[in-house]
Amino acid sequence: MNIAIVTGASSGMGKEFVLQLSQYVKVDEIWAVARRENALEQLKNLVSVPVRPVPLDLCKEESFYAFAKLLEKEKPDVKLLVNAAGFGKFGSFENISLEDECRMVDLNAKALLAMTRVTLPYMQPGSHILQLDSLSAFQPVPYITTYGATKAFVLSYCRAMNRELKGRGIRMMAMNPGWVKTEFFSHAFQTNQSEVQYFDRLYEAKDVVATGLKDLYKTKKDMSIHGFPVKFQVFLVKLVPHRFVMDIWLSQQKKAKNNKGLA
Numbered sequence: 001m002n003i004a005i006v007t008g009a010s011s012g013m014g015k016e017f018v019l020q021l022s023q024y025v026k027v028d029e030i031w032a033v034a035r036r037e038n039a040l041e042q043l044k045n046l047v048s049v050p051v052r053p054v055p056l057d058l059c060k061e062e063s064f065y066a067f068a069k070l071l072e073k074e075k076p077d078v079k080l081l082v083n084a085a086g087f088g089k090f091g092s093f094e095n096i097s098l099e100d101e102c103r104m105v106d107l108n109a110k111a112l113l114a115m116t117r118v119t120l121p122y123m124q125p126g127s128h129i130l131q132l133d134s135l136s137a138f139q140p141v142p143y144i145t146t147y148g149a150t151k152a153f154v155l156s157y158c159r160a161m162n163r164e165l166k167g168r169g170i171r172m173m174a175m176n177p178g179w180v181k182t183e184f185f186s187h188a189f190q191t192n193q194s195e196v197q198y199f200d201r202l203y204e205a206k207d208v209v210a211t212g213l214k215d216l217y218k219t220k221k222d223m224s225i226h227g228f229p230v231k232f233q234v235f236l237v238k239l240v241p242h243r244f245v246m247d248i249w250l251s252q253q254k255k256a257k258n259n260k261g262l263a
């Protein structure tokens, strides 16, 4: 049985991957992973490929072992793995609980690594892995500090693993979007007075995901970046010392509130 696995499939970009992936890969089932089982069940009505909801809390280590057992039982041929589960918290570290900081590391970094490791034995040459990363991977980001650090981990892990996997004929790519209109923002703000206030442009999840899938299947890139302004920013932060990049980011946050695109 050929399958695709998508974590974070209950909303946002993960859900978009479930909706769009059949344009690039033919599978018998899509395994949709997230905590909200109802939202995963609803995916069955939205795509022609059978969807198997796999309700798991990926902040819990036992979930990795439960998923490994499921793979062992079904022995699928995994054609595509998308790790899209993740969340961020905005604001001063003093306003973010230690529990939330640890959960960001657990979900964004540890779960992504663990889901990749348990799935890899079920992947053959020609299969693909997409890791949902972020523009914040390329620079330190005060007031999105821990979130950005988890995404820097993902970028480094993903690019190096892509090289390691070359000999096995498996391709791994990071996807590094700027701001995207999803439920992400409803989880990110701690208070109305967040230090993070300036969102220059917000992209649509369906467009970012379409670019990610095209780059994964039609190019040899190890990073996918949607939108010229985001690409240009990535280019600039490689040239400018990061202390200046952080100065610019902090001065942007002091500008008049610009979050009109947020839901």
Ligand SMILES: NC(=O)c1ccc[n+]([C@@H]2O[C@H](COP(=O)([O-])OP(=O)(O)OC[C@H]3O[C@@H](n4cnc5c(N)ncnc54)[C@H](OP(=O)(O)O)[C@@H]3O)[C@@H](O)[C@H]2O)c1
Binding pocket: 007, 008, 009, 010, 011, 012, 013, 014, 033, 034, 035, 036, 037, 039, 056, 057, 058, 059, 084, 085, 086, 087, 088, 107, 108, 132, 133, 134, 135, 176, 177, 178, 179, 180, 181, 182, 183, 184, 185, 187
């Ligand atoms: N939106 C942006 O501006 C933006 C920009 C760059 C990168 N990203 C990254 O894109 C990825 C997807 O985010 P999104 O924007 O699509 O946000 P989203 O709509 O909030 O989606 C997050 C997904 O992660 C799942 N999730 C959260 N906690 C989980 C847990 N403990 N166990 C299992 N699944 C969990 C959620 O499902 P349940 O709640 O049902 O568990 C949901 O399906 C994240 O890694 C995020 O960091 C987002």
